[in-house]
Amino acid sequence: xxxxxxxxxxxxxxxxxxxxxxxxxxxxxxxxxxxxxxxxxxxxxxxxxxxxxxxxxxxxxxxxxxxxxxxxxxxxxxxxxxxxxxxxxxxxxxxxxxxxxxxxxxxxxxxxxxxxxxxxxxxxxxxxxxxxxxxxxxxxxxxxxxxxxxxxxxxxxxxxxxxxxxxxxxxxxxxxxxxxxxxxxxxxxxxxxxxxxxxxxxxxxxxxxxxxxxxxxxxxxxxxxxxxxxxxxxxxxxxxxxxxxxxxxxxxxxxxxxxxxxxxxxxxxxxxxxxxxxxxxxxxxxxxxxxxxxxxxxxxxxxxxxxxxxxxxxxxxxxxxxxxxxxxxxxxxxxxxxxxxxxxxxxxxxxxxxxxxxxxxxxxxxxxxxxxxxxxxxxxxxxxxxxxxxxxxxxxxxxxxxxxxx
Numbered sequence: 001x002x003x004x005x006x007x008x009x010x011x012x013x014x015x016x017x018x019x020x021x022x023x024x025x026x027x028x029x030x031x032x033x034x035x036x037x038x039x040x041x042x043x044x045x046x047x048x049x050x051x052x053x054x055x056x057x058x059x060x061x062x063x064x065x066x067x068x069x070x071x072x073x074x075x076x077x078x079x080x081x082x083x084x085x086x087x088x089x090x091x092x093x094x095x096x097x098x099x100x101x102x103x104x105x106x107x108x109x110x111x112x113x114x115x116x117x118x119x120x121x122x123x124x125x126x127x128x129x130x131x132x133x134x135x136x137x138x139x140x141x142x143x144x145x146x147x148x149x150x151x152x153x154x155x156x157x158x159x160x161x162x163x164x165x166x167x168x169x170x171x172x173x174x175x176x177x178x179x180x181x182x183x184x185x186x187x188x189x190x191x192x193x194x195x196x197x198x199x200x201x202x203x204x205x206x207x208x209x210x211x212x213x214x215x216x217x218x219x220x221x222x223x224x225x226x227x228x229x230x231x232x233x234x235x236x237x238x239x240x241x242x243x244x245x246x247x248x249x250x251x252x253x254x255x256x257x258x259x260x261x262x263x264x265x266x267x268x269x270x271x272x273x274x275x276x277x278x279x280x281x282x283x284x285x286x287x288x289x290x291x292x293x294x295x296x297x298x299x300x301x302x303x304x305x306x307x308x309x310x311x312x313x314x315x316x317x318x319x320x321x322x323x324x325x326x327x328x329x330x331x332x333x334x335x336x337x338x339x340x341x342x343x344x345x346x347x348x349x350x351x352x353x354x355x356x357x358x359x360x361x362x363x364x365x366x367x368x369x370x371x372x373x374x375x376x377x378x379x380x381x382x383x384x385x386x387x388x389x390x391x392x393x394x395x396x397x398x399x400x401x402x403x404x405x406x
Contacts, residue, residue, distance in 0.1 A: 001323055001359045002366060004043025004331040005036050005348070006080060006240055009058030012263055016054045026057065028341060030064050032334050035345055037072040039352025042365055043110070043238075044068070045080035045331055049117050050124045055267035056117075062097055069105045076365055077101070078110035080201060081183045084140040085116060085133045086159040087125040091140045095147040095168050102172045110367060112201055113141060114183035118273045130274045135159065141182070141196070145230045145377070148177045152381040165383055176374030179234045179367040185275035190214040190237075194221025197228040199236035199367075205268065205277075208305025208325055211239065215326040231374035234367060238329040239322070242307040244336060245351045246343060249311040255338040256298050256309045262288030264337055308332075312354035319359060328366065 007029040015021035033044040046061035058064070065077045082094060101109040115133035116122040122130055136159045147153050147168040154165045172178060181199035184190045191214075193200040200218050202211060215237050222235050246252040255261075262282070269283040282288060291297075301307055305322070308315045322330050335344055 001319070001327060002042045002329045003351075003356050003360060004041060004045060004076075004078075004238070004329060005032060006045040006047065006331045006333045007032060007058065008047035008049070008080075008333065009056045010054070010264060010333070010335065011057050012054050012267075016057070022057060025335075026064070029058075029334065030068055032344060032348065033068045033075065033077070034071045035348050036352065037075040039349050040356040040360070041075055041348070041352055042360070043076045043078055043329060043331065045078045045112065045238075047080055048082060049271075050121050052117065052121060052267075052271050055264070055271055062101060065101060065109070066104055069101075069108065072108075074108075076108045076110050076367065077105055078181070079112045081112040081114035081181070083116040083122075083133075084113055084137045085122060085125060085128055086136050086140065087122075087128045087132075088116075091143060091160055092147065092162065092166075092168055094140070095144045096170070098144070098178055099148060099168075099170045099172045102178050103170060107173055107368075107371070109178045110181065111144075111178040112181040112183065112199075113137070114185075114201075115274075118271050120271055120273075137182075141180075141198075141229060145177065145180075148172050149231075149376060149378045150380055150382070152383055154383065176231050176371040179232075179236075179371060180230050181234065181236070181238070184214070184218075185272065187214050190218040191221045194218040194223075195226040197222060197225035197233040198230070199234040199238060202237060202239040202327075203275075204239055204241045204305070205265070208239075208241075208321060211327075212325045219326065228377075231377060232370050233373075234370050236328045236366060236370075237326065238331055239327045240331045240333055241305075241322075242336060243315065243332040243347065243351065244307070244309045244339065245312060245315045245347050245355065247311060247346065247350060249314065251343075252309050252311065253295070253298060255336075255343075256301075256307065257293035257295075258338045259290055259292075260288060261337045264333075312350050315351065316355045316358050319355060323359070 011022055011025045046065060047056050047058045048061050049056035050059050098111050115137045119130055122128040122133055139157050139159050143155055151167045152165045153162060153168050155162045181201050182193050183201045184193060190200050218237055244252040244255050266282050266284040269277050302309055302318060308318045
């Protein structure tokens with residue numbers, strides 16, 4: 001099992017309306033990834049949301065990923081997620097940006113996709129509605145791998161077109177292309193992801209064991225994908241969760257029991273209105289329950305898989321439950337509610353040096369192993385070349401003008 005962190009531009013309260021505080025929060029999140037790279041963490045996921053005040057100010061993760069890539073060596077940088085509605089941007093721009101990140105990160109970029117976070121977000125782009133985004137995602141996800149491969153790309157679809165042959169540049173760096181993922185906000189999407197041979201991004205707002213059936217459905221489907229998207233199979237289920245892992249066990253539990261925790265969930269329930277709500281169903285502006293947490297209540301939440309909490313030894317035991325459910329990658333959202341900035345740095349080091357080695361001794365990323373198996377699926381050219389030109393007899397550089405429709 002592999003591990004990662006998730007940064008989303010979460011800036012709760014008055015800080016969301018103060019540009020100086022906003023800047024500090026965004027720069028801290030970038031540096032959490034740089035810190036994680038030093039302590040065995042394999043993945044960093046960057047949210048992309050639009051106009052979701054407090055919940056997420058990370059509207060343009062690509063520049064942040066470039067900043068982080070220059071200061072890290074091993075950690076993979078993943079979009080969680082790039083939304084694909086064509087009302088937001090043309091798919092060629094998405095393919096170009098992803099391939100460029102593949103170069104800048106030296107093959108450490110991972111392409112997480114989805115439809116958007118709910119009705120408020122997608123309405124930003126011309127009044128788009130969630131039902132419209134399904135067929136858009138279905139169309140775009142099949143075409144981006146073609147753009148990454150072909151020099152002679154052309155397409156006429158329901159939601160976008162490239163009417164004449166064009167060479168979408170740059171191509172991904174080296175062998176294969178970035179691993180492809182999709183956000184699984186609703187249970188049926190797990191099996192769909194498996195049937196397409198791509199990774200599943202899961203969100204844990206319910207007991208961990210409730211996800212087992214969905215993960216089983218994914219694993220069954222990905223054994224023999226109905227329609228392979230891309231050049232290789234990314235057999236991976238990533239699940240997000242919360243963690244408070246500190247040297248001081250009592251301080252970790254104190255944070256978990258603090259009043260006001262759960263505010264983030266009220267934002268999730270407000271904005272993510274296209275997926276099942278969390279069990280508490282408390283939606284902003286309603287406040288989290290101001291109950292006095294007892295040790296027994298906290299232990300019950302930990303046992304149910306809602307969170308990990310304690311010192312390294314305790315948390316190491318708690319992680320085992322995630323393996324039994326079938327998760328391939330567990331990712332923790334940062335900043336954690338109630339944790340001070342220096343405590344988050346401490347958590348990255350403690351978990352990274354004392355928990356991760358117990359579960360992930362392999363220095364190679366699973367997605368690197370999958371990418372190594374990549375096989376091309378499309379021809380460079382699908383349209384007739386001018387008379388007298390033999391593709392096999394001319395160098396690559398001589399073919400470039402053909403990519404411009406000449």
